[in-house]
Structures are given as structure tokens and as C-alpha cells.
Amino acid sequence: MFTGIIEATGKVEKIERRESNIDFWLSAPFAGELEIDQSVAHNGCCLTVVEVVNPFYKVTAIHETLAKTNLGCWDVGTEVNLERCLRFEGRLDGHIVQGHVDKTGVVDSIENRNGSYFITIKYDESAEYTTVPQGSITVNGISLTVAESGAGQFSVAIIPYTWAFTNMRNLEKGDVVNLEFDIIGKYVAKLLKKQNVIK
Known part of the structure; x- marks a missing residue:
């Protein structure tokens, strides 16, 4: 779950196509703090971190995600809005955001x-x-x-x-x-x- 308050922007560094899926490597200011299996919203789309090599990390977008979102339009160098998942220990500044693009x-x-x-x-x-x-x-x-x-x-x-x-x-x-x-x-x-x- 997210709030829609952007924490930072990241940059697409590498794109790897695997059958109908795409692996994206991104750089981000907080990449070194990420852990495998952590959820991060990318332009509002929740993706799971599958690999971290600071200052880069990798996420995978499956065919269904690519069909519903603008992730298929990304190129190397694309700037992406990033938000890590919500912590229930503070104020909810935005609104309840699921990270599921409609x-x-x-x-x-x-x-x-x-x-x-x-x-x-x-x-x-x-x-x-x-x-x-x-x-x-x-x-x-x-x-x-x-x-x-x-x-x-x-x-x-x-x-x-x-x-x-x-x-x-x-x-x-x-x-x-x-x-x-x-x-x-x-x-x-x-x-x-x-x-x-x-x-």
C-alpha cells in the first residue's frame, strides 16, 4: 500500500526482455536500502524488487502489467516516479493508493x-x-x-x-x-x- 507522495525519481538504466516479460534495472537514491521482495511503486505501478546491486536494483514487469500500464513505453534514460511502501507509523499525507494501475x-x-x-x-x-x-x-x-x-x-x-x-x-x-x-x-x-x- 502507498500514499501517492513521491519519495524520489529514478532512472531506467537497462532493459532486458524475457519472453513476454521485461526486467528493468533502475538507479535510485535509496537503492542501497532496498531488499529483495520489497514493493516499490514505479509511476504508480507496484513492482517487486528481485535483485539489488547498489546503486541499482531490478524489477520485473509481466505481460499483464505491461498491457495495463505505460511501462512498455519506457526507454533507457526514462525518469520514473518512485515510492516505497507505506509504513504504519506516521501521517498519511496523500490518499490510499494500492499501486494497482487501473x-x-x-x-x-x-x-x-x-x-x-x-x-x-x-x-x-x-x-x-x-x-x-x-x-x-x-x-x-x-x-x-x-x-x-x-x-x-x-x-x-x-x-x-x-x-x-x-x-x-x-x-x-x-x-x-x-x-x-x-x-x-x-x-x-x-x-x-x-x-x-x-x-
């Missing part, structure tokens, strides 16, 4: 609004995956508040710190991003669907 979206526009950034993202909306204004959404692993919500799209406002500290500053129109919708909203939608309130 689907991808596409950046439709990026506006610089006097130092903050307003990003609109389009996605294939369904009854299970929707947004509401001031609700929570995770984009590339970052816990964000929905500023505006429309049919098949939503917008978020990015403060300067988040822009500078994460890989959001590298986004361009047309880029694919990982999306994890609010877990409470997903449960509500599923219950309503079971009761035939929504289709």
Missing part, C-alpha cells in the same frame, strides 16, 4: 498558469472508473486532487514543488500516463452496479 490516460493539454500547471488527461471512461471534482486520483503514482471532471477526462493542478520534484515536468501532449482511481469510489461504483443503479 488503466492509462493520455495527456490532452498542459497549461502554465503563473507558476502552477493545469493538466487535462483523457481516458476511456466507464461506470467503474470515473472522477469527481475535489476527488482523489493517482497519475503516474502521484496523489492528486481532481480540479475539473468531465466525460472521459479530468484536470489536475500541479504545484511548483510537485512539478520540479517528479517526472510531471517531462510530460508532453500525447504522452501516456498511469491512472489509479480512488479505491472508495471504485467500491461504491461496484455496489451500485450490483444493485443495477448504474450500468
Whole structure:
């Protein structure tokens, strides 16, 4: 489990394809602290550490993960948002994030609004995956508040710190991003669907 508060960014150093899976070697400031079997969110996608050679570590993305996320778009040199799993000994600063990417979206526009950034993202909306204004959404692993919500799209406002500290500053129109919708909203939608309130 995660909070959506990015701890650091890492860099893809090596990509090894093994049948339908891909092994990624990444460098990260905390690589030497990682242990095998530890969970780390990469652009919001939870992956298991399988090898550590400080300052590098390796994770494996299986076919299902590659099909649901933007990991298949990574190249050597790609900057990745990183968050280690939540410790239950402090404040929950973001929102409850599982590290299970629901689907991808596409950046439709990026506006610089006097130092903050307003990003609109389009996605294939369904009854299970929707947004509401001031609700929570995770984009590339970052816990964000929905500023505006429309049919098949939503917008978020990015403060300067988040822009500078994460890989959001590298986004361009047309880029694919990982999306994890609010877990409470997903449960509500599923219950309503079971009761035939929504289709």
C-alpha cells in the first residue's frame, strides 16, 4: 500500500526482455536500502524488487502489467516516479493508493498558469472508473486532487514543488500516463452496479 507522495525519481538504466516479460534495472537514491521482495511503486505501478546491486536494483514487469500500464513505453534514460511502501507509523499525507494501475490516460493539454500547471488527461471512461471534482486520483503514482471532471477526462493542478520534484515536468501532449482511481469510489461504483443503479 502507498500514499501517492513521491519519495524520489529514478532512472531506467537497462532493459532486458524475457519472453513476454521485461526486467528493468533502475538507479535510485535509496537503492542501497532496498531488499529483495520489497514493493516499490514505479509511476504508480507496484513492482517487486528481485535483485539489488547498489546503486541499482531490478524489477520485473509481466505481460499483464505491461498491457495495463505505460511501462512498455519506457526507454533507457526514462525518469520514473518512485515510492516505497507505506509504513504504519506516521501521517498519511496523500490518499490510499494500492499501486494497482487501473488503466492509462493520455495527456490532452498542459497549461502554465503563473507558476502552477493545469493538466487535462483523457481516458476511456466507464461506470467503474470515473472522477469527481475535489476527488482523489493517482497519475503516474502521484496523489492528486481532481480540479475539473468531465466525460472521459479530468484536470489536475500541479504545484511548483510537485512539478520540479517528479517526472510531471517531462510530460508532453500525447504522452501516456498511469491512472489509479480512488479505491472508495471504485467500491461504491461496484455496489451500485450490483444493485443495477448504474450500468
